[in-house]
Amino acid sequence: KFVPFDTRYPPEWSHDPNSDRPSMVEDPVPMQETWEALEELVADGLVRNIGVCNVGTTMLRDILSYAKIKPAVLQVELHPYNSQQKLVRFCREKGIAVTGFSNLGAISYVELGGATAHDSCLEEPAVRKIAAAHGRSAAQVVLRW
Numbered sequence: 001k002f003v004p005f006d007t008r009y010p011p012e013w014s015h016d017p018n019s020d021r022p023s024m025v026e027d028p029v030p031m032q033e034t035w036e037a038l039e040e041l042v043a044d045g046l047v048r049n050i051g052v053c054n055v056g057t058t059m060l061r062d063i064l065s066y067a068k069i070k071p072a073v074l075q076v077e078l079h080p081y082n083s084q085q086k087l088v089r090f091c092r093e094k095g096i097a098v099t100g101f102s103n104l105g106a107i108s109y110v111e112l113g114g115a116t117a118h119d120s121c122l123e124e125p126a127v128r129k130i131a132a133a134h135g136r137s138a139a140q141v142v143l144r145w
Contacts, residue, residue, distance in 0.1 A: 001027035031059065032066050039069050051075065051097075057090045064094065073097040079105040080121045080145055104142055 001024075003011035014022035038050040051073035052063065064070060074091050076084055078100025091098045105121035121127060122138040131141045 001025040031062065035063055035067055039067070042069055049073070057087055060090065060094070060096070070094065071096050073099055075099045075101060077102045079103050080124070080127070080142060081105050104139055 001015055003015065008017075013024060015025035016022060035050075038047075041047045042050060049072035050069060051071045052060070053075040054077075055063075055074065060071070060074065074087075074096050076087065076098065078084060078088075078098070079102060082105070088098050121142055124138075127138050127141050130136075131138045134141070136144075
């Protein structure tokens with residue numbers, strides 16, 4: 001649920017982090033209604049391109065079934081340990097660009113406690129071998145991937 005900027009910015013993950021039991025408060029809005037609002041922003045000249053983040057092929061198919069303007073881009077977690085090949089192929093077939101986040105893999109989650117440095121694709125022997133062979137860092141190899 002939206003938290004006004006004058007109440008708290010950034011809004012954090014819970015609606016009221018100071019409550020006895022902090023939790024998210026949902027304010028469900030159908031995706032079609034949200035997408036149509038984004039299309040209005042394009043029509044009003046306020047934005048040039050609209051896209052989505054963290055949705056799969058099922059949601060993309062749904063959006064494409066009613067969209068007057070198809071998503072320009074899909075942003076998803078994308079790295080050698082999470083290549084999302086079917087989703088990327090679907091986007092390519094539909095002309096939707098794909099951009100990745102957490103491109104270096106699970107190392108992005110170390111400070112959140114969800115992974116350890118050993119879960120990182122930067123430690124993958126094949127990545128390190130390629131990096132050494134080309135005089136590059138493991139991160140450069142993974143980003144190029």
